[in-house]
Amino acid sequence: MNFTIATIPGDGIGPDIIEQTVLVLDKIGEKFGHTFTFTETLAGGIAIDQVGEPLPQKTLDICKKSDAVLLGAVGGPKWDDFPGDQRPEKALLGLREGLNLFANLRPALLYEPLKDACTLRPDLVEGGLDLMVVRELTGGIYFGERGRRQGKYGEEAYDTEAYSKEEIERIAQVAFDIAMKRDKRVTSIDKANILESSRLWRAVVEEVAKEYPEVELNHLYVDNASMQLVRNPKQFDVLLTTNMFGDILSDEASMITGSIGMLPSASLGKGSFGMYEPIHGSAPDIAGQDKANPLATILSGAMMLRYSFQLEKEAKTIENAVIEVLKQGYRTGDIMSAGMKQVGTKKMGQLVVENV
Ligand code: IPM
Ligand code: MG
Numbered sequence: 001m002n003f004t005i006a007t008i009p010g011d012g013i014g015p016d017i018i019e020q021t022v023l024v025l026d027k028i029g030e031k032f033g034h035t036f037t038f039t040e041t042l043a044g045g046i047a048i049d050q051v052g053e054p055l056p057q058k059t060l061d062i063c064k065k066s067d068a069v070l071l072g073a074v075g076g077p078k079w080d081d082f083p084g085d086q087r088p089e090k091a092l093l094g095l096r097e098g099l100n101l102f103a104n105l106r107p108a109l110l111y112e113p114l115k116d117a118c119t120l121r122p123d124l125v126e127g128g129l130d131l132m133v134v135r136e137l138t139g140g141i142y143f144g145e146r147g148r149r150q151g152k153y154g155e156e157a158y159d160t161e162a163y164s165k166e167e168i169e170r171i172a173q174v175a176f177d178i179a180m181k182r183d184k185r186v187t188s189i190d191k192a193n194i195l196e197s198s199r200l201w202r203a204v205v206e207e208v209a210k211e212y213p214e215v216e217l218n219h220l221y222v223d224n225a226s227m228q229l230v231r232n233p234k235q236f237d238v239l240l241t242t243n244m245f246g247d248i249l250s251d252e253a254s255m256i257t258g259s260i261g262m263l264p265s266a267s268l269g270k271g272s273f274g275m276y277e278p279i280h281g282s283a284p285d286i287a288g289q290d291k292a293n294p295l296a297t298i299l300s301g302a303m304m305l306r307y308s309f310q311l312e313k314e315a316k317t318i319e320n321a322v323i324e325v326l327k328q329g330y331r332t333g334d335i336m337s338a339g340m341k342q343v344g345t346k347k348m349g350q351l352v353v354e355n356v
Contacts, residue, residue, distance in 0.1 A: 001309070003309055005036055005037065005039070005304070006038075007040045007069075007071075008041055008044075008059070009040065011073060011287075012072075013287050014071075016288065016292045017293075017297040021294065021349075022038055024318060024349065028314050028317065032314050032317075038070075044075065045088040048079060054087065054089075054094070060095070068273060070297075071095070073277070073278065075282050077284060096138055100269040101267035102171060103170075104268075105133075105265060105266045105307075106264075106279055107133075107264065110125055110128050111257075113326040120230060124231075125233065129233055129234060134175040134240045136242050139162070139167045140244055143243075146159040161242075163201055163242070168205065169208055172188070172204060172240060174268070179212070179215045185236075189242075190245070192219070222241070226249060226252060229249065230256065261280055264297070266303040266304070272308050277297070280296060290346055291344060293333075299318070302315040302316075321353075324355045331343070
């Protein structure tokens with residue numbers, strides 16, 4: 001089959017990790033008889049530098065015409081002092097919103113060979129860890145009204161958390177559908193003891209749950225959930241939550257699986273189109289130095305095969321290749337431990353290619 005993929009390397013280590021992922025996908029194409037056609041396009045700080053805006057219309061158009069998008073990372077200290085709507089991160093939000101990608105899947109998996117990289121006591125993760133964070137991605141405080149105004153104590157700034165019934169319903173459906181293919185348990189995370197938007201969230205999730213009688217639903221407040229994640233992470237299967245809480249909890253979940261350098265993500269809408277990116281940032285301090293861990297992006301490539309192209313066997317082939325390389329003892333700096341063999345970005349990519 002033929003697929004078109006828009007690639008957005010972006011900033012920092014973005015180009016390093018995208019390069020390796022493209023090589024892995026090409027190898028998959030060769031092995032299984034598919035053609036992936038890549039179109040590289042600009043977003044983030046590099047787009048600000050080259051064309052004066054973080055998300056050029058042309059980029060959005062290329063993405064819309066493609067079957068899927070593969071993104072590296074955006075941002076860096078160079079653009080940190082830019083006003084909010086001209087920062088590189090604006091490109092990410094613009095892509096999510098412009099492509100209608102309201103569902104962000106962030107699987108946190110502790111790979112057996114990496115269990116020593118987990119920061120929790122070994123007995124807490126005995127037998128492995130496999131959870132899925134389902135994060136709402138185009139609503140909430142990320143997209144609510146914000147601004148500056150005169151308040152009781154002079155100038156103040158505000159951001160707004162708002163969720164509509166429809167937004168909650170569609171993300172809850174995604175979480176329940178995924179749970180049906182997993183351990184059939186959903187934990188919905190909110191702050192319903194304080195926030196009105198959370199009270200609506202909880203009520204709507206309850207409604208959606210009625211359509212999934214086989215799935216066990218429970219609710220946690222976000223403060224408790226973040227504590228439970230490090231106290232007893234194995235209690236979770238699917239975590240359903242808002243844009244902001246999902247951002248925070250997925251970083252926490254990534255660390256208990258060894259390294260943020262291991263976590264892929266898929267951002268999906270109603271159809272099979274999706275955007276795939278590692279959950280980590282652009283790590284400008286190690287950009288272009290052949291030090292970055294490309295595995296989260298390579299695993300995002302696997303998610304693309306699974307969710308956008310319905311190529312399950314091919315997706316598994318990448319995931320197994322990654323596990324194989326880890327079993328062989330190869331590690332990038334971020335997941336290095338005693339007795340292992342440290343390699344750079346390129347070598348890690350090449351090892352995955354060889355194991356496909
Ligand atoms: C993420 C990132 C982004 C977010 C930033 C870079 C805008 O942290 O994808 O988790 O907050 O969503
Ligand atoms: Mg984040």
